[in-house]
Amino acid sequence: MTPREEKLARLAPALRQAWVREPEPPRLVSIFGDTGERGPSVHYLLDRGQADYEEIEVEAATELGSLTPLAPAAAWHEREVHDRFGTVFAGHPDPRPLLGHAHDALAAAAAADRPEFTPVAGEGITEVAVGPVHAGIIEPGHFRFSTMGDRVIFLELRHFYTHKGTEDLLAGLEAAAATPLVESVSGDNCLAHAVAYCEAVEQIAGLEPPPRAQALRLVGLELERLLAHVGDFGALCGDVGFAPMPALASRLKEDLLRASARCCGTRTWRGVAIPGGVTVDPPAALRQELAHAVEAAEREFATLAGLALRTPSVEMRFEGAGVLTAGAARDWAAVGPVARASGASLDLRRARPRGAYRRQAFTPPILAAGDVMARARIRVLEASLSAQLILETLADWPAGAVRHPVPAGLDGGGLAAVESPRGELLYWLRLRGGRILRCAIRSPSFQNWPALPSAVIGGIIADFPMINKSFNLSYSGCDR
Amino acid sequence: MIGDLLLRTLRAPNRLVPLASLGGDNAAGSRMPEITCAAMTPDIAGRLAASCPTAAMRSGEEAAGAFFELDYAHCIGCGRCAAAVPEAVGPARSLPVCGVQRARLTRRWNLATGAEVARPPLSGAALPLVGLWPCFDPRQRTPAGAQGVPQLPRCAPTAVPELPRLDRWLGRAVNIRQLDAGSCNGCEAEISALNNPYYDLERLGAHFVASPKHADLLLVTGPVTRNMEEAVRQTYEAVPAPKLVVAVGACGCSGGVFASSPAVAGPVDRIIPVDAYIPGCPPTPAMLATGLAAVLRRR
Numbered sequence: 001m002t003p004r005e006e007k008l009a010r011l012a013p014a015l016r017q018a019w020v021r022e023p024e025p026p027r028l029v030s031i032f033g034d035t036g037e038r039g040p041s042v043h044y045l046l047d048r049g050q051a052d053y054e055e056i057e058v059e060a061a062t063e064l065g066s067l068t069p070l071a072p073a074a075a076w077h078e079r080e081v082h083d084r085f086g087t088v089f090a091g092h093p094d095p096r097p098l099l100g101h102a103h104d105a106l107a108a109a110a111a112a113d114r115p116e117f118t119p120v121a122g123e124g125i126t127e128v129a130v131g132p133v134h135a136g137i138i139e140p141g142h143f144r145f146s147t148m149g150d151r152v153i154f155l156e157l158r159h160f161y162t163h164k165g166t167e168d169l170l171a172g173l174e175a176a177a178a179t180p181l182v183e184s185v186s187g188d189n190c191l192a193h194a195v196a197y198c199e200a201v202e203q204i205a206g207l208e209p210p211p212r213a214q215a216l217r218l219v220g221l222e223l224e225r226l227l228a229h230v231g232d233f234g235a236l237c238g239d240v241g242f243a244p245m246p247a248l249a250s251r252l253k254e255d256l257l258r259a260s261a262r263c264c265g266t267r268t269w270r271g272v273a274i275p276g277g278v279t280v281d282p283p284a285a286l287r288q289e290l291a292h293a294v295e296a297a298e299r300e301f302a303t304l305a306g307l308a309l310r311t312p313s314v315e316m317r318f319e320g321a322g323v324l325t326a327g328a329a330r331d332w333a334a335v336g337p338v339a340r341a342s343g344a345s346l347d348l349r350r351a352r353p354r355g356a357y358r359r360q361a362f363t364p365p366i367l368a369a370g371d372v373m374a375r376a377r378i379r380v381l382e383a384s385l386s387a388q389l390i391l392e393t394l395a396d397w398p399a400g401a402v403r404h405p406v407p408a409g410l411d412g413g414g415l416a417a418v419e420s421p422r423g424e425l426l427y428w429l430r431l432r433g434g435r436i437l438r439c440a441i442r443s444p445s446f447q448n449w450p451a452l453p454s455a456v457i458g459g460i461i462a463d464f465p466m467i468n469k470s471f472n473l474s475y476s477g478c479d480r
Numbered sequence: 481m482i483g484d485l486l487l488r489t490l491r492a493p494n495r496l497v498p499l500a501s502l503g504g505d506n507a508a509g510s511r512m513p514e515i516t517c518a519a520m521t522p523d524i525a526g527r528l529a530a531s532c533p534t535a536a537m538r539s540g541e542e543a544a545g546a547f548f549e550l551d552y553a554h555c556i557g558c559g560r561c562a563a564a565v566p567e568a569v570g571p572a573r574s575l576p577v578c579g580v581q582r583a584r585l586t587r588r589w590n591l592a593t594g595a596e597v598a599r600p601p602l603s604g605a606a607l608p609l610v611g612l613w614p615c616f617d618p619r620q621r622t623p624a625g626a627q628g629v630p631q632l633p634r635c636a637p638t639a640v641p642e643l644p645r646l647d648r649w650l651g652r653a654v655n656i657r658q659l660d661a662g663s664c665n666g667c668e669a670e671i672s673a674l675n676n677p678y679y680d681l682e683r684l685g686a687h688f689v690a691s692p693k694h695a696d697l698l699l700v701t702g703p704v705t706r707n708m709e710e711a712v713r714q715t716y717e718a719v720p721a722p723k724l725v726v727a728v729g730a731c732g733c734s735g736g737v738f739a740s741s742p743a744v745a746g747p748v749d750r751i752i753p754v755d756a757y758i759p760g761c762p763p764t765p766a767m768l769a770t771g772l773a774a775v776l777r778r779r
């Protein structure tokens with residue numbers, strides 16, 4: 001047997017068959033456990049570029065073959081399934097606990113026979129530990145660098161400091177009552193989470209929200225993306241000492257947040273999406289006002305970003321730094337703007353359009369360089385695309401109600417995916433008698449964090465904040 | 481290029497919100513509720529309590545009779561109460577209880593008279609919780625949480641007699657260290673906005689610093705997760721005395737939507753002493769600014 005065949009032989013038969021099917025291995029979307037009604041199981045979600053994801057359910061024996069040796073992207077997923085459901089993945093190269101550290105008895109037992117961090121030793125190698133408490137208004141997480149001089153030769157992440165057991169809290173809730181909790185998975189993408197969750201419920205109910213609700217969801221989702229990209233671009237420039245840009249970007253963001261508050265009564269769009277539709281129905285005058293604000297902010301942002309990117313001190317820092325190669329992006333199954341800046345064409349708004357996106361024709365930008373510059377540029381391009389989508393949708397506002405009633409006591413399963421500002425966001429949901437049996441959340445940050453070290457290793461440690469910012473991943477979204 | 485940018489900045493209209501007018505509509509866009517009905521009837525109280533997912537609105541019994549309580553510490557501004565009973569609740573424009581002690585976040589109505597009680601007593605574990613969420617209902621959870629971790633009692637606020645008169649020591653400058661104890665990053669987004677040209681917190685002499693060792697005030701967000709518990713304690717220890725701690729957001733004040741999770745150790749005041757609270761999910765920058773101004777006694 002070749003090494004590949006050996007690795008394949010360990011996999012559960014159903015997964016093996018899916019994995020070897022031609023022409024090339026599928027993209028690994030998610031792996032999650034479920035205590036299930038028919039006994040515990042592990043679910044694999046794969047993407048072959050078809051209309052639907054392929055779902056493989058494997059009975060959770062105490063031991064399963066690990067997929068990680070074939071697909072590095074499986075590494076964190078399998079560790080999480082092990083932590084939460086006890087399944088051992090044979091052949092996993094790094095079976096340390098992921099979710100709990102200090103407090104968890106399980107974690108302590110599992111960690112007992114292995115070092116806390118991957119040992120990197122040798123002459124001239126220095127270890128630099130950063131976090132969990134960082135220097136700034138940021139979320140907590142731990143980075144452990146091994147450096148030789150200025151060069152980073154190894155980087156290990158330890159996250160899950162903000163792990164709040166959200167998926168366990170969701171279990172048992174009424175389907176309609178759960179939106180506030182999913183909105184608190186990643187606060188800066190709360191609408192994307194709410195919409196993904198609501199779409200999963202709506203799938204189970206077999207209904208579509210009214211066109212006007214779909215339009216408002218699109219406006220909110222694109223506004224969230226616009227805000228994220230404007231803010232990220234500003235912060236990225238701030239990281240290379242280009243001080244005016246973050247100040248200007250923060251002003252543009254606030255302009256948009258205030259316009260949101262006037263239009264929908266909320267700056268953050270919390271409480272807007274609910275299963276069956278939305279809770280607000282802004283009148284024409286307020287929609288017009290929002291359109292003006294978006295138009296003005298986008299015009300200004302495009303000008304400012306153009307100026308910033310032509311400034312030599314910014315250009316020189318951004319270009320060629322923190323390269324995530326197309327191969328690495330594929331190995332880690334990266335998603336969102338990070339993947340699109342490394343040549344991948346994955347954008348759910350095009351690949352699997354839902355809601356009002358089906359009425360829109362556009363081509364999401366794709367860049368090939370994979371460096372900080374590409375990730376900065378893709379944000380600028382996507383920001384103007386978002387503004388364009390918002391304006392087109394606001395100009396062609398559907399009539400009618402904003403909410404369909406959702407029947408009580410729903411039973412069944414649903415899977416919804418939304419292109420959030422950070423990329424593909426997935427909700428896998430099972431309801432029984434109207435209550436949540438299991439809700440598995442696959443955030444884009446969980447998928448992209450493990451890809452970060454490959455963009456950092458080989459560069460200088462002083463570039464790390466900038467490279468990290470160019471990914472701009474959510475800790476809470478990852479940790480849940 | 482940088483010159484062009486600077487010129488544009490200088491030409492841009494001034495957006496600074498005057499400090500005096502910040503409080504007037506500090507809750508705009510936060511969806512925090514305001515009770516608008518003249519008298520709180522048992523019927524309204526019942527409907528409100530039934531609509532609230534976090535039991536921020538709840539009814540109870542005491543020696544003086546039945547009462548209705550609104551605890552802003554638990555409120556996530558979801559708007560469900562206003563949607564369920566529009567004649568009794570509307571979105572608050574201004575929320576004066578920012579930067580106050582825990583007890584002041586709770587408002588209480590006597591259901592016999594329908595009137596608001598001036599100084600409600602502190603309620604602790606005894607209150608029956610009737611939220612929509614089973615996770616908030618102690619009867620529906622096993623005593624040992626899902627992962628065998630003992631369930632924590634509801635937050636018992638640390639008694640802080642009076643805010644220390646730090647302003648005497650601080651003069652006109654206060655160094656703030658923001659500490660994320662496990663938040664969803666919603667609060668961080670609004671805290672960052674304090675530095676934008678609308679709010680410009682440096683007006684208060686407040687400045688965000690990178691190290692707890694340089695800080696006078698810890699601004700703590702999030703429910704304290706079990707994974708962050710130790711880091712929160714150590715960060716608190718690292719701040720030189722005298723120091724102030726302000727808990728931010730529904731999660732920081734009460735555990736918010738995560739209050740009953742076995743992965744969460746509790747609200748901030750279960751781990752370190754807290755001097756003042758700023759509620760909201762998330763609080764708007766104006767609520768944060770007025771809250772900090774109240775803590776620093778700058779108006």
Ligand code: SF4
Nearest residue numbers: 532555556558559561
């Ligand atoms: S949490 Fe929601 S329902 Fe409860 S008081 Fe706050 S806004 Fe009203």
